[in-house]
Amino acid sequence: MGNEVRDVIIMGTGPAGYTAAIYLGRANLKPLVIDGFQPGGQLMITTDIENFPGFPAGIPGPELMMKMREQAAKFNAEFTHGSVTEVDLSRSPFALTLEDGRELLTHALIIATGANAKWLGIESENLYRGRGVSACATCDGFFFRDCKVFVIGGGDTAMEEALYLTKFASQVTLVHRREEFRASKIMSLRARKNPKISTMLNEVIDEILGDGQKVTGIRLKNVITGELTEHACDGVFMAIGHAPNAEMFRGQIDLDDYGYIITKKSSTETSVKGVFACGDVQDFTYRQAVTAVGTGCMAAVDAERFLESIR
Numbered sequence: 055m056g057n058e059v060r061d062v063i064i065m066g067t068g069p070a071g072y073t074a075a076i077y078l079g080r081a082n083l084k085p086l087v088i089d090g091f092q093p094g095g096q097l098m099i100t101t102d103i104e105n106f107p108g109f110p111a112g113i114p115g116p117e118l119m120m121k122m123r124e125q126a127a128k129f130n131a132e133f134t135h136g137s138v139t140e141v142d143l144s145r146s147p148f149a150l151t152l153e154d155g156r157e158l159l160t161h162a163l164i165i166a167t168g169a170n171a172k173w174l175g176i177e178s179e180n181l182y183r184g185r186g187v188s189a190c191a192t193c194d195g196f197f198f199r200d201c202k203v204f205v206i207g208g209g210d211t212a213m214e215e216a217l218y219l220t221k222f223a224s225q226v227t228l229v230h231r232r233e234e235f236r237a238s239k240i241m242s243l244r245a246r247k248n249p250k251i252s253t254m255l256n257e258v259i260d261e262i263l264g265d266g267q268k269v270t271g272i273r274l275k276n277v278i279t280g281e282l283t284e285h286a287c288d289g290v291f292m293a294i295g296h297a298p299n300a301e302m303f304r305g306q307i308d309l310d311d312y313g314y315i316i317t318k319k320s321s322t323e324t325s326v327k328g329v330f331a332c333g334d335v336q337d338f339t340y341r342q343a344v345t346a347v348g349t350g351c352m353a354a355v356d357a358e359r360f361l362e363s364i365r
Contacts, residue, residue, distance in 0.1 A: 059147045059159045060086050062357050065138055066166030066299075068095025069343045070333025072122035073350030074164050074357075079129025081358050086158070087126065088150075091137045094119035095168050096334075097343060104196060106343055118343075143306045143326050161364065162328050162357045165315060166350060167299035169334035169341065173292060174206075178262040182290075186269025187262060189292045191215040192342065195222050198289045204229055204272055206259060207293035213241040215293045220250040227285075228253045231277055262290055298335045307331075314338050322353040328364075330356050 062078055064071050064087045071087060078085040092098060097115035104112040127133070140151040147159040171189035173179055179187055188194040191205075191214075199222045205215050208230035219226045228235075228245060233255055235242045245251050256277050263271035263284065271286045298314045308316045308325040315324055315331040322330040332349035334341050 057157065057159060059161065060084075061160070061361055062086075062162040062164065063088065063148075063150065063158060063160040064164045064166055065150075066090050066095070066168055066333065066335070067093045067123070067133075068097065068119075068166060068168045068333055068346060069122065070168070070346040070350035070353070071095075071164070071166035072119070072126050073347045074166060074332060074354040075126035075131035076122070076129055077351055077354030078357065079126055079131040081354070082130075083358065083361065084130050084132060085164075086132045086134060086160070088138060088152070088158075089133060089135050090167060093135075094123075096170070102197075103193070103343065105192075138302070141302055141306065143303070143329060146328075148328070162360055163330070164322075164353045164357055165300070165303070165324075165329065165331040165335055166333045166346075166353070167335045168346075169296045169298040169314075169337075171292060172295045172297055174259060174294075176259070176261070178264070179259075179290075179292075182262055182264050182269050185267065186264065186289045187292070188289065190341075191218045191291055191293075194289075194291075195219050198223050200224050201288035202286065203227070203289040203291060204285070204287050205291045205293050206230075207295075208232060208235040208237060209293070209295070210237045210241045211295065212293035213237045213245045215291055216245055216251050217248060219291065220248055223250070223289075226251045227287075229257050229259070229274065230255050231258045232256065259290075296334070296341065300331075300335050310338070312338060322349055322356050328360055330360075 061083045062085045075085050075087050102112045136152040138150050139153050142149040148163050150158045202225045203223045204227045206229050216226045257274040260275040261273040273284045300315050315336040317336050322332050330353040332353035333346040
């Protein structure tokens with residue numbers, strides 16, 4: 055690749071990045087797509103997706119990502135392995151440095167680096183991820199019909215997840231490490247008024263229990279007394295927040311208080327002309343595959359128009 059200046063580079067290969075690559079490829083712009091540390095994004099650890107339009111029987115996350123990648127390659131999108139370690143958006147063309155030392159130059163940049171759900175980091179959580187442990191009620195709630203589930207967290211996200219799960223689960227228990235929830239009063243009230251939702255305060259997860267194949271229960275530790283208690287359940291939903299993968303851009307483009315990239319209204323434009331953001335890295339609210347696809351399309355159209363304006 056040398057120091058060739060690309061028309062457009064896409065950072066990230068989740069639904070947003072792949073969609074941007076499909077549209078830019080069809081526009082004959084030959085986008086270069088950088089895989090990142092997790093090619094395919096969060097859907098690579100999602101077993102079945104049943105709410106993505108066009109797949110009435112559902113589709114495994116990895117298969118959907120493979121199909122998107124193949125479609126982008128069909129339109130001559132180019133892929134390169136590796137992660138970006140440094141960006142310089144103060145110069146034109148923009149400069150990106152990869153972990154192997156390569157420097158890439160581009161007139162337009164699309165950031166589709168996504169966001170990661172925050173996890174507890176315990177071994178049993180990793181063991182049962184996708185087999186009873188989830189971080190997305192909208193994605194996986196349907197699989198817990200008539201089941202008993204626990205939601206871990208105390209903010210608005212935890213309340214929203216718990217309320218959504220009551221559509222399917224027979225019982226939802228909110229677990230929070232403090233005496234009071236951090237959620238807004240209205241969200242806390244909605245959760246407390248729902249007859250399917252119960253709460254356990256001053257508790258943290260000590261272990262997620264299972265039979266080697268799926269979750270069978272949870273062991274909690276009281277933060278005041280240290281007492282350990284075990285509770286049978288079918289699923290555990292982590293709702294302790296998300297972390298957008300945008301830290302490397304801090305100080306170069308505008309981020310909000312939570313670290314998400316700020317884009318202009320009805321656009322994917324960032325505070326730097328020629329830099330666009332799509333998908334979960336700029337979406338604090340929805341964080342769905344289908345909305346990521348939509349903003350990926352928008353970013354491609356925005357980038358194409360920008361390139362036309364500088365020629």
